Amino acid sequence: MRKAYIINTNLTNRPGGETEVDMLENEKCAAYFSPWKEKIHQILPNDLVFLYSNGKGIIARGIATGVVEVADYLNEDGLHPDEEYYMNLNRFEMLFNPITSSDINDIIGRKIVLAPTMVSLKYEEGLKLWQAITKEYLN
Template sequence: MSYETQIKNLLNNQSMPESQLLSIRMPPSTVNQIDELASELDRTRSELITVFINGGISELVRQLEEKDNNNKEEDIIEARDNEESPRYFLLNTNYNNSESDHFTMLENGEASAFYGNWKKNIKNLKENDVVFLYHSGHGICGYGYADKELIIRDHNGNKEQWYARKLHNFVSDFKVITAKVCKDITKSNLIFRKTMVPLTKEQGKAIITKINESIK
């Protein structure tokens, strides 16, 4: 939902989505401004802050994506023959840009990327590489072991812009592993927003252990 739509819903007294408790500290002047607006609109502080935070997130993501577009090469993994197998990767399913692509990956049990340099990440996967599927705003929602065959399809009428690999032994029936949990169990600041990022063997094994615990 766009920031503009959220503001309109706020002004039109639409109900807010389900929320979780989050304690934050802000300057008194900012709190006063929020209280003034909340009083005028007959809404709560929490409702206004939620909308403002969502808007800030959207703008930050937009600027980060713009920055990434100027440094596309940094987003490409390489296929080195001398690397120990399996390797571990975190793949963002692109849910924010295409819900259908996200659900297709889960339904087919596959890793996919589309267009430009991003699809090269799928091409450069090696057989039995471990790929974790990450749902933006939620967490890791599936994983499996990459097939040796690269699948190339058309995407939305664009010829051969969809690169995919089947993920063998695909698992998705577990409690989603959130960004915070991932950081806690790997003891590292992982990057979740990029299309695909490499993980160390220790990070990958820690995530698999956590997934197995949630299945039991």
């Protein structure tokens, strides 16, 4: 059964924005270190994925390939082998204007907490977000 996910770009933990920039430039979603990185395995082919930037909102969207890849992760503490799990996203698009958390709640019709690394939505809720982006948030 298809689902939708909102993935946090990790801006709070990486205030320099390196992880967010990496996700945007490489058209992927990612998570780092256990137990968060393993959550990427929940995403299946053709699931809808939205990238969420703290303080801004949803900044990009794509469709999951379903293939989890592993990479080394470099931060101020040094190189951490195999600590990034990521998935490339098809039909990747960055939004012209972010969708704020209050707008997300209005669009899907319920209040969600966006603090976790990954928030799961019903496919129908994700589809509402996808359609709202198509109508109002792309250039």
